[in-house]
Amino acid sequence: MRSSHRTSSRGSPAAPLASAVAIAAAIAVVGVAYGSTASAAGLPPWLVILAAALVLSASSELVFIGVIASGGLLWVAVCAGLLVNLRNVVYGFSASGFLPHQRAPRLFSTHLVNDESVAFAMAQPHPTRRLTAFHTVGVAILIAWPLGAAIGVLVGYVLPDPSRLGLDAAFPAVFVAILLxxxxxxxxxxxxxxxxxxxxxxxxxxxxxxxxxxxxxxxxxxxxxxxxx
Known part of the structure; x- marks a missing residue:
């Protein structure tokens, strides 16, 4: 993220596309872990991929699947996921200043509100470029997260025991990184x-x-x- 803040000799910020690709690649890897673990926990493949596209919140979905996979109750998993996702309310306030005012584009943009898209947009030195940066990263995540989940589901079909790949380590690694x-x-x-x-x-x-x-x-x-x- 910090490398994307560097400017060129003309003072314009680096194009957000390269940063968006890097962020999306990392999100896709975690999506593979999410998909394989969700599939191993017994969730239907269509539900895993649909949830990835509609919820579009990696951390809350990871928490939800983590609770289900460890044998937790459904209502506990739902409450845990909702609590983690409350942070998007704060991100929404931050993003409200640069989101489009038209109803349809604004509704679509609110679906893209997450840690990475808002943080990248707010880091832009010029307010006029925040919406472009936000959409670039947001759409990249919208593609990468469900795609990673779909690959994870396929991995669950190919390997009877996906834990052999060590994908379960992605869960504590993600949360430790967030914590630190x-x-x-x-x-x-x-x-x-x-x-x-x-x-x-x-x-x-x-x-x-x-x-x-x-x-x-x-x-x-x-x-x-x-x-x-």
């Missing part, structure tokens, strides 16, 4: 509190409940802000 990129001095205590609570509750609660309980760590952040105020 998000934790700062101010958020370290809430993150540690949530992780400790989730780890302690894991042996005693149904699969998938522990991560939800870990969100209690947010109360630590709110309490610390209240004390400072």
């Amino acid at each position: 990129g998000s934790v700062t001095r101010r958020t370290a205590v809430p993150a540690a509190a949530g992780a400790t609570l989730a780890a302690a509750a894991t042996p005693f609660v149904a699969a998938g409940v522990a991560p939800i309980l870990g969100l209690v760590g947010l109360l630590t952040a709110a309490r610390r802000r209240g004390h400072r105020a």
